[in-house]
Amino acid sequence: MNRLIDGLFKLFELFIVACLAIMVAMVFGNAILRKLSDYGLVLFGGGINVSEELSRIMFVWLTFVGAVVVARENAHMGVDTLVARFGDRGRRIAMTLSDALVVLCCAVFFWGTWRQAGLHLTNTAPITGMSMIWVYGVGFIAAIGMGALAVARVVRTLTGRLDQRELDQFAGEFGDDPNSIRAKVE
Template sequence: MVVLQRIGGLLVRLVEVVLVLLLAGMVAMVFVNVVLRYGFNSGLTISEEMSRYFFVWLTFLGAALAFRDHAHVGVETFVRWLGPRGRLICVALSNAIILLCAVVLIWGTWRQHAINASMTAPVVGISMIWVYGVTYVTGLAIGVMALGRFLLALAGRVSEAEMARITGDYGPDGAGRAE
């Protein structure tokens, strides 16, 4: 279990570094292009296209990290009315639905794979599977996390702190807030 946690931590760190590099690359390309256009009446032709592709990867990888941290928007009004067992059922059900959506995302990407692989970017000339293939990574990452959470919920092994973090129920005074 400790080995899996260590590998998971390293993967998260790697994704965070990739996100920083993608954001830095976007900022650098756009900044240089603006300076070249307004200062020297020229520009980099690949800047706009590559910064768009970087943004796609940044968004999808960031969504996987946000899912890991329970940072996506959630509506807890109904869940707060439930007792511990009802909350556990909601956690299991929501993660089952998320797992289904992750499978559909991977399956849809697989169905589009040949089309995306055969198309090339107009300016850069790379295969579009390098752009849209990020959905494989995101679907797999979110799917694995949702499956783990689903199995923990089925086993009833979701702690009170984790339940508070998931449902957003920190109590009237904010106590129990898991950060």
């Protein structure tokens, strides 16, 4: 199961890289086409209108899929200066409460996306004409992805299967850094 999840997240990372590369190519290409039109060489009407809209849509997808990847790596912002001062039990309690709030927020986010889905199915983007559900539908992926990660971590915490490394990462300690907060507290 872990290999399947690792493979899925590798696909997410490749997707993010592809979105970023395509966005750079489209925006840079449009900038060049516009600059060339300033010198009288007009290609593709001085720019490709679809590229602006598609790059915005890709940025939204990159951001939300990236949030799921970052959630798996425990790299979202947190108040680790406070949590680092707790012992293991306090960290587990703080992690469980934090993850419960994340699950609640993901449920609200999913519900809001669900409620708006019908509207976005019929709305179309002005240039490409694609359904706006392709933009806002990424909320389903983000809510399910981050919510599932948080639920899994709560289950691991409550069943005693949470490893020390993950607990230390929650407190802002990454690796065997002798200057880490835990080393200073101990």
